[in-house]
Amino acid sequence: MKPLDYxxxxxxxxxxxxxxxxxxxxxxSYRRGDIIRGAVNLSTYAFYIVEGxxxxxxxxxxxxxxxSFSFASEFIMLSRFLIxxxxxxxxIQFLEPTKLLFIPHLKMKDLxxxxxxxxxxxxxxFITTAMSQHMLTLEERLDVLQTLSAEERYRWAIRRxxxxxxxxxxxxxxxxxxxxxxxxxRIRAGKYNR
Numbered sequence: 001m002k003p004l005d006y007x008x009x010x011x012x013x014x015x016x017x018x019x020x021x022x023x024x025x026x027x028x029s030y031r032r033g034d035i036i037r038g039a040v041n042l043s044t045y046a047f048y049i050v051e052g053x054x055x056x057x058x059x060x061x062x063x064x065x066x067x068s069f070s071f072a073s074e075f076i077m078l079s080r081f082l083i084x085x086x087x088x089x090x091x092i093q094f095l096e097p098t099k100l101l102f103i104p105h106l107k108m109k110d111l112x113x114x115x116x117x118x119x120x121x122x123x124x125x126f127i128t129t130a131m132s133q134h135m136l137t138l139e140e141r142l143d144v145l146q147t148l149s150a151e152e153r154y155r156w157a158i159r160r161x162x163x164x165x166x167x168x169x170x171x172x173x174x175x176x177x178x179x180x181x182x183x184x185x186r187i188r189a190g191k192y193n194r
Contacts, residue, residue, distance in 0.1 A: 037089075045104055
């Protein structure tokens with residue numbers, strides 16, 4: 001599903017408005033390892049991965065901390081709290097060649113408002129559902145980090161993100177799970193002892 005498909009599920013937009021919205025979006029290609037940095041860049045747009053994968057991370061005391069992973073046909077879930085807390089170091093890093101759609105959400109919102117399009121009950125329901133799903137995802141991760149062993153966390157991550165081991169390195173996965181990269185190596189080798 002493309003980003004405009006989400007909008008069109010809940011509001012009727014004319015072909016003219018659809019074209020204007022489409023014209024606002026920009027697709028960019030990135031190589032593995034490329035990075036988008038900084039609070040200004042990240043707070044101006046929503047990011048939709050057309051193909052590829054990325055991680056959201058920040059740096060604190062010289063160490064990178066992976067906040068989340070995103071894959072094709074997903075939005076990169078940005079955290080306003082993370083952007084405010086680490087405005088100079090928050091960044092998106094691409095884990096493989098990636099096509100990314102930049103969506104200027106504030107400009108799109110203004111265009112929809114200027115066109116007099118009002119969201120209906122279905123749109124409000126969708127927003128509420130999307131927020132609830134995001135909260136469940138965060139609660140799931142919190143539960144995993146607080147209740148599961150390192151090996152169980154790793155198995156959960158691989159089930160949750162089937163392509164994770166192919167894209168992310170041990171350090172990035174370890175940071176996401178709150179374990180050391182050596183622990184990840186031992187788990188993968190079948191030599192992890194609790």
